[in-house]
Amino acid sequence: xxxxxxxxxxxxxxxxxxxxxxxxxxxxxxxxxxxxxxxIFDLLPFCHSMKGLVTLGTHTQHQDGWTIVPGxxxxxxxxxxxxxxxxxxxxxxxxxxxxxxAYKNGQLRxxxxxxxxxxxxxxFLSGNGFPYVxxxxxxxxxxxxxxxxxxxxxxxxxxxYSSPNHLPPKNLVQWTGFQAFTQLFSMxxxxxxxxxxxxxxxxxxxxxxxxxxxxxLLFAVFINTQxxxxxxxxxxxxxLPWAIPQFVSILIMHDMFNEDLGPINQYLHxxxxxxxxxxxxxxxxxxxLVVVNIWFGFPYWTMLMSGIMTSVNQEMYEAxxxxxxxxxxxxxxxxxxxxxxxxAPLLIMSFAANFNNFNVIYLLTQGAPANSDYMYAGxxxxxxxxxYNMTLNVGQYNMASVVSLLIFIVISIVTAWNLxxxxxxxxxxxxx
Amino acid sequence: MTTQTPKKLRAGKARGSLLAKTFxxxxxxxxxxxxxxxxxxxxxxxxxxSNGLYAASIIPKGLTLEHFxxxxxxTDYAIWFKNTLYxxxxxTIISTVLxxxxxxxxxxxxxxxxxxxxxxxxxxxGFPSFMGMIAMFTLLQQLTWFGPHGLLxxxxxxxxxYAGGSIPFNVWMIKxxxxxxxxxxxxxxxxxxxxxxxxxxxxxxxxxxxxxxxxAVTHFIGPWMDYIFPSIVLTTSNKFTLAMGxxxxxxxxxxxxFSTFAAGAVLVALPISILFLLFQxxxxxxxxxxxxxx
Numbered sequence: 178x179x180x181x182x183x184x185x186x187x188x189x190x191x192x193x194x195x196x197x198x199x200x201x202x203x204x205x206x207x208x209x210x211x212x213x214x215x216x217i218f219d220l221l222p223f224c225h226s227m228k229g230l231v232t233l234g235t236h237t238q239h240q241d242g243w244t245i246v247p248g249x250x251x252x253x254x255x256x257x258x259x260x261x262x263x264x265x266x267x268x269x270x271x272x273x274x275x276x277x278x279a280y281k282n283g284q285l286r287x288x289x290x291x292x293x294x295x296x297x298x299x300x301f302l303s304g305n306g307f308p309y310v311x312x313x314x315x316x317x318x319x320x321x322x323x324x325x326x327x328x329x330x331x332x333x334x335x336x337x338y339s340s341p342n343h344l345p346p347k348n349l350v351q352w353t354g355f356q357a358f359t360q361l362f363s364m365x366x367x368x369x370x371x372x373x374x375x376x377x378x379x380x381x382x383x384x385x386x387x388x389x390x391x392x393x394l395l396f397a398v399f400i401n402t403q404x405x406x407x408x409x410x411x412x413x414x415x416x417l418p419w420a421i422p423q424f425v426s427i428l429i430m431h432d433m434f435n436e437d438l439g440p441i442n443q444y445l446h447x448x449x450x451x452x453x454x455x456x457x458x459x460x461x462x463x464x465x466l467v468v469v470n471i472w473f474g475f476p477y478w479t480m481l482m483s484g485i486m487t488s489v490n491q492e493m494y495e496a497x498x499x500x501x502x503x504x505x506x507x508x509x510x511x512x513x514x515x516x517x518x519x520x521a522p523l524l525i526m527s528f529a530a531n532f533n534n535f536n537v538i539y540l541l542t543q544g545a546p547a548n549s550d551y552m553y554a555g556x557x558x559x560x561x562x563x564x565y566n567m568t569l570n571v572g573q574y575n576m577a578s579v580v581s582l583l584i585f586i587v588i589s590i591v592t593a594w595n596l597x598x599x600x601x602x603x604x605x606x607x608x609x
Numbered sequence: 610m611t612t613q614t615p616k617k618l619r620a621g622k623a624r625g626s627l628l629a630k631t632f633x634x635x636x637x638x639x640x641x642x643x644x645x646x647x648x649x650x651x652x653x654x655x656x657x658x659s660n661g662l663y664a665a666s667i668i669p670k671g672l673t674l675e676h677f678x679x680x681x682x683x684t685d686y687a688i689w690f691k692n693t694l695y696x697x698x699x700x701t702i703i704s705t706v707l708x709x710x711x712x713x714x715x716x717x718x719x720x721x722x723x724x725x726x727x728x729x730x731x732x733x734x735g736f737p738s739f740m741g742m743i744a745m746f747t748l749l750q751q752l753t754w755f756g757p758h759g760l761l762x763x764x765x766x767x768x769x770x771y772a773g774g775s776i777p778f779n780v781w782m783i784k785x786x787x788x789x790x791x792x793x794x795x796x797x798x799x800x801x802x803x804x805x806x807x808x809x810x811x812x813x814x815x816x817x818x819x820x821x822x823x824x825a826v827t828h829f830i831g832p833w834m835d836y837i838f839p840s841i842v843l844t845t846s847n848k849f850t851l852a853m854g855x856x857x858x859x860x861x862x863x864x865x866x867f868s869t870f871a872a873g874a875v876l877v878a879l880p881i882s883i884l885f886l887l888f889q890x891x892x893x894x895x896x897x898x899x900x901x902x903x
Contacts, residue, residue: 256747307805308718312726315711315776322773323733325748326741333743396640399633404626414641416889417648420882422834424852425874428859429651432867440650440667472643480889535837540856565742569841574743589732 181283188279192272195279199286203295208275215268223261230258233336234349251350252338259328263320327585333578334358340572357575367576370551370563377463378559382532385470390524392471393478394516398508400479401486412483419476427540430469457546459556466557470537481523482516489515525595529588533561560584654871676872685846686873689854696764696771696850697832703772704828708779709821713813715780716787717795727781734777742841745770749842762844770838771831779824786820787813826888833881851877 180199188195193208234249282292293301334357337343338350361367400411418426433439434455442452455465489512497507538544539562544555553571554563560580567577650667658673680686714720715727749766752759760766790813798808814821832839832850839850846854855877858870 252747253751256744256751304805305720308714308720308723311710311714311809315707315780318707318769318773319730319733319776321748322745322770323741323777326744327733329744329747330741396637399637402630402633404630405633405637411637411641414644416886417644417882420885420889421648421878422830422852422881424834424836425855425878426647428855428870429647429874431859432870433647433650472647536834540836565837568742568746577743592732592734 179283180286181280184283184286185276185280188276192275195276195283199279199282199292201282201292201295201298204298211271223265226254226258226261229254230262233351234345237349238347247346249349250345251336252345255332255336255350256329259325259332260321263325330578330581333575334582336575338574339576344572353575357579361576361579366550366552370554371580373548373551374554374558374560374563377557378532381463381466381534381538381559382528384467385474385531385534385537386524386527388467388471389474390478390520390527392475394482396475396479397482397486397516398512401483403504412480415476415479417476418472419480423473424536424540426473427469427537430472431541434465434469456542459546459548462542462546462557466537466541469541470534473537478520481520485516485519486512529591532559532588533584534559535561535565538562539565651871651874654868655875657868659868676868677876680869680872680876684858684869684873685849685854686851686876688847689849689851690876692764692848693832693850693852696768697829699765699768700771700775700832701825701829703768704775704779705821705825707772707776708783708824709814709817711776712780712783713787713809713817716784717813727784730777730780734781746841761842762848763842764848767832767838767842767850770842771828775828775831779827783817783820783824786817790816822888826884830881830884833877 184195184198186195187198188208191209192212193205193210196202196205196208199205229249232254233251234254236248238248239246285292335352335354336350337353337356338345342348343350361371396415399405400408400415405411434441436442436452436455436457439455442455445452453461455461493511494507497511502510538557538559542555542557544558544562544566546556548554548556551558553566553573558566561584564577564580564584567573567580653667653669655676656672656674657669658671658675715723746761749760749763750758752766755763755765760769794812794816795808798812803811834852835850836852836856839853843849843853846857849857851873855870855873858866858873
């Protein structure tokens with residue numbers, strides 16, 4: 178048998194053996210210790226955690242005389258199970274690398290060369306391993322702060338983790354397969370809420386994004402119109418809503434539109450007009466959200482677009498002037514295409530942001546007015562604020578996860594589509 | 610004929626443009642009023658001696674700082690401010706380091722797993738990180754070696770969530786910036802025998818200064834504006850951030866708390882707005898630069 182194959186098999190049998198066989202003693206010993214440690218200290222807890230993940234606990238909390246005997250905490254078991262899977266994944270990956278390393282160094286020996294000693298290995302690592310060193314901290318954080326919650330959320334969608342009957346530590350949680358999904362789509366209260374909230378979310382996303390975009394465009398055009406003076410004054414004022422922290426301005430608006438005491442309704446009253454029930458009429462509340470959102474949103478586009486407009490090559494306009502083009506024609510044929518082209522990716526991002534625009538909805542209306550046909554949602558709630566309610570206020574964790582999962586699927590389809598047609602993906606160097 | 614037409618046209622154009630200009634000025638002025646009004650209203654509310662929402666008016670009836678004094682002596686405002694500042698500073702430091710190092714590696718090196726890494730980040734940035742709310746809540750609770758309640762109701766719990774959430778999107782953006790820097794620079798440095806670490810610190814980082822400033826400022830501003838994450842992680846008033854504190858004022862007894870809220874709102878908005886206006890140019894440029902690459 179060739180030395181390379183032998184070394185590889187040895188490393189498959191036990192981490193580090195192949196390296197020892199290749200006479201890379203320090204590396205071999207380190208790898209050997211890693212596996213030995215894992216086998217001695219982690220194997221049992223790992224098996225235990227896997228069992229916990231499958232059963233989600235078997236002992237219910239019960240009372241023994243006066244004392245409460247704690248049972249299994251299903252959610253805790255699930256979390257520990259996922260963490261163990263991730264760690265096992267990392268370990269498996271190291272194992273594969275270990276076998277491959279043994280094989281490669283064995284090949285060197287087959288060719289009669291000497292494998293690196295430990296010092297040389299370290300030196301090699303500091304050269305070629307540099308990107309990995311740079312990436313490790315971000316990788317670890319992403320794994321545990323982004324991927325782990327995602328996995329956990331997906332799993333919750335297939336359980337019955339919800340108030341009032343399935344809340345640990347008092348009760349156990351069980352795997353229930355697609356039960357929550359069928360509930361969402363077939364139970365009357367849930368399905369009508371989902372359809373209603375989903376529809377409003379889509380309407381809201383489109384309206385809020387497009388109104389801001391086009392109002393922004395309009396003002397960018399106005400400010401950049403030839404012969405309009407005090408350009409920097411207008412710009413200076415228009416940037417204010419963007420500069421003020423959004424939650425502050427939302428809360429200010431919340432008070433301004435107060436139905437009884439807010440100045441807006443006071444003015445209407447003074448003018449002998451009917452006061453508008455901003456927060457108790459669904460339609461008024463929705464209109465208010467869209468209009469107020471323009472106030473926050475349009476300056477961003479105005480600033481961006483007027484920057485783009487001033488950077489458009491002047492020669493194009495001069496050439497158009499020579500041809501006797503009208504200002505409107507120049508705008509339509511030169512300015513507009515440039516602006517639309519450069520802002521298109523940002524526009525798509527803005528759709529995504531508004532789809533999940535929690536702040537405006539929650540801080541301005543809190544989903545109000547209440548809707549008796551809905552489960553745990555008000556008339557102006559969008560999906561994300563509905564999820565928030567279900568999670569933090571009423572403990573419908575499994576349903577919140579189902580809705581999150583559905584949003585995730587929609588968003589990943591949009592992202593994938595966007596990615597496939599974006600320049601970044603086609604440019605070979607970016608992804609090679 | 611040929612000489613007359615342009616003249617006529619120009620006259621017509623001038624009249625038309627005068628009308629158009631007046632129209633534009635009117636619209637612009639009306640918009641300025643709409644923008645200024647809420648700001649003016651809240652500033653007056655903060656300085657006006659009377660207390661309630663009803664009494665808030667456009668013309669101040671007098672000037673007083675009593676609401677500001679009340680804010681600092683009778684509410685937890687100073688603590689909220691300190692908490693937010695603490696979170697913002699640490700978030701800036703940690704996130705900037707993480708994002709810059711990861712983006713640099715993704716941009717300047719070709720290594721195994723890079724393609725999948727980038728794809729994963731692309732997918733992850735597409736969905737909001739608070740979709741894992743329940744999991745984060747539970748996870749923080751489980752980290753009990755930091756205290757009896759884990760990292761729940763702790764500022765560091767929030768900092769970690771911010772740092773993790775900022776990676777996917779920002780790495781893509783900053784990577785785009787690093788991509789635009791010429792390759793010849795580090796090749797020259799390599800020929801001179803500079804190590805990877807040296808190239809990173811001495812050549813690339815100084816070039817990336819505008820981008821670093823942009824990342825740092827966005828991460829500094831973020832915690833002042835965010836409501837959703839603090840409301841998941843932080844539970845007691847002494848750990849609140851400003852956003853949460855102010856929200857609790859608005860939803861509390863509105864009539865009596867209004868002027869306190871107004872004073873608090875002015876104090877938050879002022880420094881952030883100034884910071885924003887100072888870095889406005891970099892912010893816009895950073896956004897467009899990131900978008901063009903994306």
